[in-house]
Amino acid sequence: MESVGLNAYLFVGAVLFVCGIVCMAIKRNGIGVLMGVELVLNSANLNFVAFARYTPLGLDGQVIALFVIVLAAAEAAVALAIALNFYNNHLTIDVDRGSELQG
Amino acid sequence: MDTGTVLRNLLTLAWLLPLAGFVAEIYALQLRWSHRLSKAPAQLAVACIGAGFLCSLSALLYWGNETKWVGFAPVEHHTPAEGLDGGDTAPADALRPDATGGEPASEHHHQTPKFYAGTFYKLAQFGPLEITLDWYIDSLTLVMFTMVTFIATCIHLFAMGYMKDELTEEYEDHQVHLPGGHHFTRPGRFHRFFAFLSLFCFSMLGLVLAGNIFQVFIFWELVGVCSYLLIGFYVERHSASTAANKAFIMNRVGDFGFLIGLMILITSLGTFRFFDVTTADGAEQTGLFSLVRGDDGKLDISDDPSVTKSVVYLRDSHGHRLVDGTTPRTISYLLLIAAGLGVFAGSIGKSAQFPLQTWLPDAMEGPTPVSALVHSATMVAAGVYLAGRFYPMFPPEVLLGIAYIGCITLFVAATIAVVATDIKKVLAYSTISQLGYMMLGIGVGGWAAGLFHLVTHAFFKSLMFLASGSVIAGCHHEQDMRKMGGLRHKMPITAYTMLIGVIAIAGLAIPGVGNALFGQALAFSGYHSKDAIVASALAFSELNRNPLHNILFIVPLVTAGITAFYMFRLWFMTFAGQPQDEHVYEHAHENPAIMTAPLVILSLLAAGCAIGGEDGWLYCLLSFSETVPTVDRFTSERVASIVIPSHLDARDVHGTAGGLALLAAFAGTTVAYLLYCRKVVNPDDIRRQAGGVYDFLVDKWRFDTLYDVAFVRPCHIVASWCQGFDQKVLDVVLHASAAITIVVSKWERTFDEGMVDGLVNLIGNSTTNFGRSLRVVQTGRLRQYVMWIAVGVVVLFAALFTALPK
Numbered sequence: 038m039e040s041v042g043l044n045a046y047l048f049v050g051a052v053l054f055v056c057g058i059v060c061m062a063i064k065r066n067g068i069g070v071l072m073g074v075e076l077v078l079n080s081a082n083l084n085f086v087a088f089a090r091y092t093p094l095g096l097d098g099q100v101i102a103l104f105v106i107v108l109a110a111a112e113a114a115v116a117l118a119i120a121l122n123f124y125n126n127h128l129t130i131d132v133d134r135g136s137e138l139q140g
Numbered sequence: 141m142d143t144g145t146v147l148r149n150l151l152t153l154a155w156l157l158p159l160a161g162f163v164a165e166i167y168a169l170q171l172r173w174s175h176r177l178s179k180a181p182a183q184l185a186v187a188c189i190g191a192g193f194l195c196s197l198s199a200l201l202y203w204g205n206e207t208k209w210v211g212f213a214p215v216e217h218h219t220p221a222e223g224l225d226g227g228d229t230a231p232a233d234a235l236r237p238d239a240t241g242g243e244p245a246s247e248h249h250h251q252t253p254k255f256y257a258g259t260f261y262k263l264a265q266f267g268p269l270e271i272t273l274d275w276y277i278d279s280l281t282l283v284m285f286t287m288v289t290f291i292a293t294c295i296h297l298f299a300m301g302y303m304k305d306e307l308t309e310e311y312e313d314h315q316v317h318l319p320g321g322h323h324f325t326r327p328g329r330f331h332r333f334f335a336f337l338s339l340f341c342f343s344m345l346g347l348v349l350a351g352n353i354f355q356v357f358i359f360w361e362l363v364g365v366c367s368y369l370l371i372g373f374y375v376e377r378h379s380a381s382t383a384a385n386k387a388f389i390m391n392r393v394g395d396f397g398f399l400i401g402l403m404i405l406i407t408s409l410g411t412f413r414f415f416d417v418t419t420a421d422g423a424e425q426t427g428l429f430s431l432v433r434g435d436d437g438k439l440d441i442s443d444d445p446s447v448t449k450s451v452v453y454l455r456d457s458h459g460h461r462l463v464d465g466t467t468p469r470t471i472s473y474l475l476l477i478a479a480g481l482g483v484f485a486g487s488i489g490k491s492a493q494f495p496l497q498t499w500l501p502d503a504m505e506g507p508t509p510v511s512a513l514v515h516s517a518t519m520v521a522a523g524v525y526l527a528g529r530f531y532p533m534f535p536p537e538v539l540l541g542i543a544y545i546g547c548i549t550l551f552v553a554a555t556i557a558v559v560a561t562d563i564k565k566v567l568a569y570s571t572i573s574q575l576g577y578m579m580l581g582i583g584v585g586g587w588a589a590g591l592f593h594l595v596t597h598a599f600f601k602s603l604m605f606l607a608s609g610s611v612i613a614g615c616h617h618e619q620d621m622r623k624m625g626g627l628r629h630k631m632p633i634t635a636y637t638m639l640i641g642v643i644a645i646a647g648l649a650i651p652g653v654g655n656a657l658f659g660q661a662l663a664f665s666g667y668h669s670k671d672a673i674v675a676s677a678l679a680f681s682e683l684n685r686n687p688l689h690n691i692l693f694i695v696p697l698v699t700a701g702i703t704a705f706y707m708f709r710l711w712f713m714t715f716a717g718q719p720q721d722e723h724v725y726e727h728a729h730e731n732p733a734i735m736t737a738p739l740v741i742l743s744l745l746a747a748g749c750a751i752g753g754e755d756g757w758l759y760c761l762l763s764f765s766e767t768v769p770t771v772d773r774f775t776s777e778r779v780a781s782i783v784i785p786s787h788l789d790a791r792d793v794h795g796t797a798g799g800l801a802l803l804a805a806f807a808g809t810t811v812a813y814l815l816y817c818r819k820v821v822n823p824d825d826i827r828r829q830a831g832g833v834y835d836f837l838v839d840k841w842r843f844d845t846l847y848d849v850a851f852v853r854p855c856h857i858v859a860s861w862c863q864g865f866d867q868k869v870l871d872v873v874l875h876a877s878a879a880i881t882i883v884v885s886k887w888e889r890t891f892d893e894g895m896v897d898g899l900v901n902l903i904g905n906s907t908t909n910f911g912r913s914l915r916v917v918q919t920g921r922l923r924q925y926v927m928w929i930a931v932g933v934v935v936l937f938a939a940l941f942t943a944l945p946k
Contacts, residue, residue, distance in 0.1 A: 058926070058930045061923070061926040062923050062926045062927045062930065063923070064923075065923070070922065070923075070926075073926075132921075132922040132923060133921060133922075133923065135920070135922065136919065136920035136921060137920060
């Protein structure tokens with residue numbers, strides 16, 4: 038079967054990445070931001086898997102992708118806990134309201 | 141134990157007991173053993189010195205017993221023929237240095253050694269220079285120990301009565317006037333007085349026991365310090381503190397010469413020891429006396445006719461010349477003279493000889509018991525003792541110098557004593573005069589005569605001082621003889637014991653009643669000793685053809701008359717005639733037994749200690765330890781032509797000299813009797829007639845004025861120059877440098893504040909500002925951060941791709 042090639046995967050990954058970044062940057066909803074993060078992580082995973090298929094990286098890329106998925110799950114758990122607490126304290130999950138970290 | 145060890149132990153005990161007493165007495169108050177009103181310190185002091193006397197006396201008797209009393213009887217003199225041929229055969233009286241600790245080594249007449257000596261302790265060793273504590277005991281040491289401890293005991297007893305005013309918490313010193321008409325009051329210093337007396341005795345005994353010249357110097361200085369402390373006992377009185385300073389400073393002048401002498405000795409002879417020692421490895425270290433005098437007591441001078449080139453060969457105790465490789469060890473004759481003069485300069489200071497005599501009359505500011513001690517047994521005796529002990533080191537030229545110094549001193553002091561009116565001052569000048577006699581005696585070869593006079597003088601002078609102290613205490617501290625008179629009715633014991641002393645010092649005698657017991661004439665001690673000195677002086681002046689040396693005989697003869705005159709003048713003015721001052725006479729009283737008992741004891745000894753004259757035990761004892769034999773005449777032609785007479789020469793002229801001296805003494809006594817008792821002529825008329833001379837004498841021959849002009853004023857002038865230099869130059873320089881320092885400091889402050897502080901602050905401030913500016917970036921907005929991250933990533937990648945090589 039004729040493959041679509043590495044560049045196609047990279048392109049899709051880049052689009053996903055940019056979408057994720059834009060989502061993080063423009064969403065005021067904390068959950069939205071988390072979604073953006075997931076997008077970014079998954080774009081990276083796509084790249085790893087693509088490199089695993091088309092380059093001598095081999096199985097390592099797929100293993101790293103697995104790790105990233107685990108990390109993403111952990112990160113989502115932590116981030117959702119933060120979001121929950123943030124809501125308890127501020128009665129909102131608007132990230133612009135959380136400016137206590139201001140220098 | 142052999143004899144030397146026993147003697148050493150006894151004398152060391154006698155020497156150290158007063159030191160123990162001193163320590164106990166000086167700390168008695170601080171440690172609360174005693175209190176200010178207690179007589180315990182005095183009793184302790186008397187006990188110490190009294191025990192010392194018993195030790196010394198038993199040492200003397202033990203020595204006499206061990207030596208079969210050979211030193212107590214006259215020594216047979218050789219005939220001149222035998223003495224003069226003695227080139228090879230050593231004379232009987234030769235120095236027998238038998239060195240360490242008294243092994244009898246003499247093969248001649250005496251089976252007994254001349255002396256016992258040894259080392260207590262080695263203090264230090266600087267290369268070849270060894271500093272040790274030695275002991276040297278001969279009959280002179282024994283006599284001095286017994287005499288010093290005995291007289292000191294009497295004086296301690298007397299002082300217990302004399303100083304009882306000090307037994308108080310508030311002593312009022314009537315001679316110190318405070319502003320507002322009050323007198324100075326202070327706590328009594330009874331214990332301190334006795335502590336100083338004990339230290340004084342310790343120092344003097346150490347000086348007598350010393351076995352090397354450096355040790356003598358140590359105790360010499362200790363004696364000086366003690367006299368300073370005691371003369372300045374009433375330190376609040378200006379006169380007393382000045383007198384103490386004067387005594388100390390005048391002595392420093394003499395000690396300077398002493399030090400020079402010591403330096404010459406150590407550089408040329410290499411040892412300070414008097415005696416020979418055998419070291420552990422068998423080598424013999426020859427002492428000073430053997431080095432210079434060999435075994436026969438003669439100087440081994442080279443035949444070189446020129447003075448500057450002649451040398452004295454150093455010899456060991458067997459008389460062999462010492463060699464250093466092949467060259468003989470020598471000392472230049474001139475250096476030996478210089479060393480002798482240097483050491484004698486010390487004696488001049490200590491014994492108040494011309495020209496350093498002026499401190500002694502001023503030393504009368506001390507309490508009278510101190511004067512008695514200083515003037516008889518300790519301080520001034522130390523100078524004569526040193527001259528006697530060091531006699532073997534003196535070449536004839538030095539002896540001539542000693543004789544002339546003594547001659548000048550005895551005359552000058554006697555003339556001043558004639559016009560003195562303070563009872564203690566008369567005695568002070570008489571002391572100087574008698575010390576002059578002793579020096580003269582030593583100088584003209586009458587070694588034993590000089591020391592004989594030292595001992596007899598110690599007895600009668602301490603007696604007279606204590607008697608004068610008794611008068612002063614009895615008359616409530618009145619010392620002016622013009623206010624006394626007739627006191628013999630009020631204080632008979634003092635008066636008649638004093639009379640014994642006066643007769644003794646005047647040298648009166650009843651001629652012709654001589655017998656085996658009393659010697660040539662029936663007389664008190666002073667006659668015998670002065671007679672011996674005058675005889676030596678006559679022999680000296682007869683043997684030396686130089687007519688100038690006749691002075692050495694005529695002056696002491698005339699002075700013997702003056703002595704009799706001023707001493708009887710003192711006695712007549714004080715005790716005889718009519719009371720001059722009713723107030724003084726009314727209140728005069730005899731003193732308690734503790735003060736009169738020492739007078740009686742001393743008067744017995746003043747009368748009888750020289751019994752038998754030159755055949756008596758005392759003279760024989762002293763001449764037994766004569767280190768340089770005077771059996772032969774000794775002639776020196778080096779610097780001046782000098783003949784030192786022998787014993788026989790002195791003996792030949794003894795009758796003549798004694799008769800003349802007695803005549804002079806009687807003449808002086810008669811004049812004093814006529815003037816002051818019979819009042820044939822009013823002494824005031826004579827004073828008016830001879831006004832110039834009188835003033836000259838009252839001014840003490842203007843020595844104080846001379847020294848004031850010659851030394852004190854130039855000193856002040858130089859001091860004022862120095863002060864001016866200090867103020868005009870040094871102070872200016874100092875102030876200028878201080879001002880410059882201030883200016884520089886100000887600059888430095890500016891620099892510190894501006895530059896150093898500024899730099900540090902600048903760094904700090906800029907860091908703060910930078911941090912503050914960075915604060916703006918931290919907005920706390922998550923989305924902004926994300927955007928920055930994205931932008932950052934893009935920028936980083938862009939940079940990466942542009943920078944990386946394709």
